[in-house]
Amino acid sequence: MAGVMVLAEHLNGVLADLSFELAGKGRAMADALAEPLDVAVLGAPTLASEFGVADRVIAVTNTTLEVYSPTAYRAALAQLIREYQPRLVLVGNTSIGMDLAAAVSAELSLPLVSYCTGLRIDDGQIVATAQLYGGKVLVDALPATDHCIVAVLAGSFPADAGRRPGQPSIERRELAGVTSGGIRFRRLIQPEAGDVDITRQDILVSVGRGIQSQENLEGVEELARALGGELCASRPIVDNGWLPKSRQVGKSGLTVRPRLYLAVGVSGAPEHLEGMRGAECIIAVNSDPSAPIFEVADYGVVADLFEIVPALTDRLKQ
Amino acid sequence: MDVLVVLRQVPDLVEDLELNAAGTDLERDSLKYVLNEFDDWALEQALLLKEKNGALVTVLAPDLPEADTSLYTALAKGADRAAKVSGDFVLTRSSHALADILAPAIRVLPHDVVLTGVQSAEDLDGQLAVLLGSYLGYPAVSVVTDVAVDGSSLIVRKEFAGGLCAEYEVALPCVLGIQAAVRTPRYAPVSRVRAVSKEKKIEVLSAGGIRESDLRIVAFRKPEGGRRADMITGDPDSVAQQIVAILRQRGLLKRSSE
Secondary structure, three states, X not given: OXXXXXXXXXXXXXXXXXXXXXXXXXXXXXXXXXXXXXXXXXXXXXXXXXXXXXXXXXXXXXXXXXXXXXXXXHHHHHHHHHHHOOOXXXXXXXXXXXXXXXXXXXXXXOOEEEEEEEEEEEOOEEXXXXXXXXXXXXXXXXEOOOOEEEEEOOOOOOOHHHOOXXXXXXXXXOXXXXXXXXXXXXXXXOOOOOXXXXXXXXXXXXXXXXXXXXXXXXXXXXXXXXHOOEEEEOXXXXXOOOOOHHHEEOOOOEOOOOOEXXXXXXXXXXXXXXXXXXXXXXXXXXXXXXXXXXXXXXXXXXXOHHHHHHHHHHHHHO | OEEEEEOOEEEOOOOOOOEOOOOOOEOHXXXXXXXXXXXXXXXXXXXXXXXXXOOEEEEEEEOOOOHHHHHHHHHHHOOXXXXXXXXXXXXXXXXXXXXXXXXXXXXXOOOOEEEEEOOOOOOOOOOHHHHHHHXXXXXXXXXXXXXEEEOXXXXXXXXXXXXXXXXXXXXOOEEEEEOOOOOOOOOOOHHHHHHHHHHOOXXXXXXXXXXXXXXXXXXXXXXXXOOOOEEOOOOHHHHHHHHHHHHHHOOOOOOOOO
């Protein structure tokens, strides 16, 4: 049992940044363990050469993997792990990773740590740090056996560390038994273009659960206008149908890098932070002093947003 | 068609979470438990299938604190049958342990489709929906935002990053990890829940064995350096003034769009 194996993630022919984040961290872990780094690329062999940081890239060529299928990907990953016996498998804690990690964990009795934001080696043992409870608690977990799979939150490690030029040895494989089973892909559905592209805005005012009702959005919209910016939101607001999907910031929404991100009533759960932590200036208003958003914000206000928002709008109009 | 929904209780995240003295877990005594938010979406999806396709809905919960409340609430919302699995397990958060507890119960309850929330606040060792799929031997898809019936299969919408989605045809029986549904979870008035708790019964099933955890918890801790933000204090108008000053300093004051 040796080596680190990273599962590269790609959709629509494009490698996710996450793939390089995992590869970079995989490289560091492999070096620390004095073991090799493999990167597995499923169904897109032309992407294999992007991983100069790896010792070897395993490019699985089965055509059933060209489009993402939970059952086919599971079967392929499980086979690779069985065959190559890595000590540590890194996948993304993403829509794809979530389908695969737990299934492979069950099938191969492989300890799994999800929501990982940190990885280290203590006395030769792998310790994974996971972010739970809406980001309020960190848990350090140690697999009970000497092999494990870790699902890593996007943005936890730098992508640059995984983008190294190089000529990895590329092993092309066609695996047996990799079928889509009872799950058949039908079509991709592109996100609807909204009236506003929030990824192009300099100034964003973001609303979270703290806004409490759809009616209260009006006051925040006015603030956004007074700032010359646009409104965006965390997932619950969009799931409630109060704002369209095109306004959603976060893991299952859009990633934004505005000059100003004013978060109002947003707790700062990891899935949301993923989409906005790169903003130049983050100001957060929340009545909960322990809200995780204050960990990434540049400025914070612990107060009732229903008092701050109108006060700020008034000041801006003066 | 029979739809079975798994409901989990989780610590209420609105509350401040205290750690125990040893730093190895939450301080469990002071915790308030609520229904896992995503399981509520899963229940809503089940009720939509009932309304649209005449599905029969069974709700199943491990016997954790306030599980009865969640089960009666589900019945009040329209679920047809409720069951819970009781046994010698306490406050387990491990998805693998929950799957051990629930899979045998699911096997004896009517189900063509098993729904549960895509994740919970504490599923450190992986998503329950996917684990249940593996334990039951059913295809499983997670991060599902819509489900429709098409003959003897389901058409499900799975969501990826950036709002991109894909449609899959899924054979029955299957397990789905629900992220959202086309409408928000419906509300059941407390009076109705109370009435239901007097009229209806929750079936009790016995839990079998649970495997030992394959993860050792080294530490529970609060994020380091807590707050990085410079905190702005004062009355609302003073705060507003300070924010405007910061914006001016950073060249962020714009004329508002006409």
